[in-house]
Amino acid sequence: MSESSYPALDAADLVKTYPAGKEAPPIRALDGLSVSVAPGSVFALLGPNGAGKSTAVKVLTTLSRADSGRAVVAGHDVATAPDRVRRSIGLVSQKSSSDPLATGRENLVLAGRIQGLTRSAAAARAAELLDRFDLTGAAGRPARTYSGGMARKLDVAIGLVHRPRVLFLDEPTTGLDPQARAQLWAEIARLAGDEQMTVLLTTHYLDEADHLAHRLAIVDAGRIVVQGTPEELKSELRGDTVHVGLAAAADASDMAVTAATAAEALLRAGLREVLAEGATLHGRADSGARAVPSVLAALDAAGLAVDSVTVSRPSLDDVYLRYAGRTFEAAA
């Protein structure tokens, strides 16, 4: 295997628990998480709030120690060579790392000096990054006057000052408007494409993982439940998903009985992998459009009132539904 084909990041069986108070059992934020990322690729950890994504980033960036398991980042073990790992990585965490009172340029120069660059090298690197992130016009303004998108770009630029081999982005576009998100997506794709940087990002946006990641892993309760390219994961799901909205019942136990009856009707109508979530049921069919008449007939024969029936092509949400047993929205 050539050096470039070694994983840029390789983690195996990471476990991390947090104490949860006297009475409660500890929280297993990571419960045997394993992940491997090829150099020069963008890898997304996708999961709802509390899935363990930030904890994984903390362990991989040496900010936190795992209880057990092993992780090698940019060729260095996070437990035995944390300094080397730190020198090889950039981290853009959810909280901004910039000084709001300093200008964009001052923030970058300071970050460069902290990373050991000479005064002139830090100034040159700052100018280069300001230009690349389209911040030159705002370079002399305090960071607190930046828009959300500009502030995020400055954060990413700060993370890149020392030319890291592996860049960690923890929920990079949370809170950004669509235009700022698109700009940041383009920049992240360029970093991996033109500069062969390895990027590990966490996100709870399905479209972000779909758009940006070469490979993605769905994280649920501290474990990776499935991973692959977005296309691989979607193509595993043959056919379409049929969603049925039932008319709401008077109370929750009535609803549960109604949903169970409806689930049986959907199976009779030929749907597979039928799941109920409150008043909504999901099932899979080779052709959703062809399945709809028999679905309606089966629900009618069971005496159930239907609010809506929709058909969708496989999406990452369906992949999530299949592997995590609930929709992404319900999990979040």
Ligand SMILES: Nc1ncnc2c1ncn2[C@@H]1O[C@H](COP(=O)(O)OP(=O)(O)OP(=O)(O)O)[C@@H](O)[C@H]1O
């Ligand atoms: N310092 C801590 N002390 C106690 N529990 C924690 C701590 N940090 C995280 N947790 C718990 O560990 C679990 C995983 O949290 P984590 O922040 O890693 O999830 P996440 O997927 O990054 O979520 P988010 O998208 O909200 O950042 C959650 O149950 C969380 O409440």
